[in-house]
Amino acid sequence: MNTTNFHVLNHPLIQHKITNIRKKDTNTKDFRDLVDEISLLMAYEVTRNLPLEEIEIETPICKTKSKIVAGRSIGVIPILRAGLGMVNGILSLVPNAKVGHIGLYRDPETHMPIEYYCKLPVDAEERTLIVVDPMLATGGSAIAAISAIKQRGCKDIKLMNLIAAPEGVEAVQKAHPDVEIFVAALDEKLNENAYIIPGLGDAGDRLFGTK
Numbered sequence: 001m002n003t004t005n006f007h008v009l010n011h012p013l014i015q016h017k018i019t020n021i022r023k024k025d026t027n028t029k030d031f032r033d034l035v036d037e038i039s040l041l042m043a044y045e046v047t048r049n050l051p052l053e054e055i056e057i058e059t060p061i062c063k064t065k066s067k068i069v070a071g072r073s074i075g076v077i078p079i080l081r082a083g084l085g086m087v088n089g090i091l092s093l094v095p096n097a098k099v100g101h102i103g104l105y106r107d108p109e110t111h112m113p114i115e116y117y118c119k120l121p122v123d124a125e126e127r128t129l130i131v132v133d134p135m136l137a138t139g140g141s142a143i144a145a146i147s148a149i150k151q152r153g154c155k156d157i158k159l160m161n162l163i164a165a166p167e168g169v170e171a172v173q174k175a176h177p178d179v180e181i182f183v184a185a186l187d188e189k190l191n192e193n194a195y196i197i198p199g200l201g202d203a204g205d206r207l208f209g210t211k
Contacts, residue, residue: 002173005180009045014038014184018162022200028209032085035134035207038162038184039089046130046160046182047074047094072127073097077120079104079133079145082204086132086160100124102131102145113144118152125153134203136164136183137196139171146176162203163187165196 020026021034053070056063073096078084080103091097103117121127131145142159149157157179159172164183167190172181187196195201205211 002177005173005177006169007045007180007182008186009042009182009184011041011045014041017041018184021162021206022198024201026206028206031206035085035162035203036089036092039086039132039160040093041089042160042162042182042184043090043093043130046158047128050074050128072123075100075121075124075127075129077102077129077131077145077149079131079141080117082135082207083131083133085203085207086134086162090130090132098124098127100129102148104141104144106140111140113140115144115148118148120149120152120154124149125155127154128156128158129154130158130160132160134162134207135196135199136161136168136172136181137190138165138194139168139175142168142172143175146172146179150176158182163196163199165190 017034017038021031051070052067054065054067057066074094075098076087076090077100078087080101087099098121100120104113105116107114136142146157159179159181161183163185165187169181187199189197191197
């Protein structure tokens with residue numbers, strides 16, 4: 001595993017909240033709130049290296065120069081449906097971010113992800129895009145989503161997941177070595193059904209109260 005473009009965000013608050021979403025008795029409302037909070041805290045780290053530019057402003061005292069984020073704001077691209085649960089946390093930190101969506105389904109025969117929906121901000125190629133999905137298991141969905149975004153002319157892409165398996169991280173790094181990956185936890189492995197161990201179960205079902 002290449003650690004240059006891979007980051008485990010081990011802030012104490014993130015780790016505390018990750019423990020709570022792992023618990024099987026955490027209810028839907030609390031799970032959703034925790035995903036919001038973790039996404040906000042992670043977004044603070046993911047956006048740490050955004051470029052800045054200096055502008056002139058006027059305080060109540062005098063004119064001065066101060067810094068703002070340069071160029072366009074970020075774009076947030078959730079992978080449907082579970083990725084939707086991470087959007088509001090990021091928007092609470094970066095309210096002027098644009099939001100796109102990408103939908104994938106798994107081919108019943110090949111088990112490969114197939115794109116069925118992709119709508120990006122009109123100026124997506126000028127933005128830093130953060131692809132979000134709670135779980136990075138095999139990496140198939142993330143690889144397909146990033147490929148679809150690149151095919152539309154976007155180059156500055158980051159991937160943000162709550163929990164990852166080593167197999168998924170390595171697969172994404174092999175397919176897209178230029179994409180920086182940020183996770184809140186790196187778990188042990190995948191089981192025979194491609195669930196992350198210990199993981200937290202099905203993030204989409206737990207976010208939306210479905211089975």
